[in-house]
Ligand SMILES: [Mg+2]
């Protein structure tokens with residue numbers, strides 16, 4: 001890692017912070033009862049916050065646009081994720097659109113990853129709510145488990161780290177000692 005300041009951590013949610021389709025859950029998260037947060041992710045988040053950083057969740061929830069999942073369930077699952085993650089998120093943002101949706105209002109957007117909208121909107125929102133906290137792209141790091149996350153980070157101009165590599169650093173001490 002370089003010694004540049006990195007105040008903002010953008011975290012993909014499914015498969016990064018909580019179990020997703022490719023993990024033990026084996027399917028998409030539908031509601032709060034499905035939420036299982038990775039302890040390693042919480043540990044990494046705790047360290048980030050201890051260093052004074054902000055954490056923003058960014059998630060594609062296209063099931064809303066397709067009518068597969070109810071938005072209230074998505075929101076409730078986000079709140080449960082926030083709870084299990086020790087209330088460490090400063091903000092959670094999700095895209096409710098999908099290109100296969102019937103109505104253009106739900107089919108076209110600038111927020112579905114790999115587009116950069118969720119990151120940009122979140123950064124502007126953070127700046128509006130907290131005067132002085134204006135963080136340009138070089139001050140951000142995004143962590144995700146899918147190619148669209150890496151592409152989103154690239155589009156936004158922030159650094160990217162793979163979720164598995166990120167979580168694997170959680171219970172390894174700085175000195176390289178035994179895992180806990
Ligand atoms: Mg994911």
Ligand SMILES: [Zn+2]
Nearest residue numbers: 095109111112
């Ligand atoms: Zn969207």
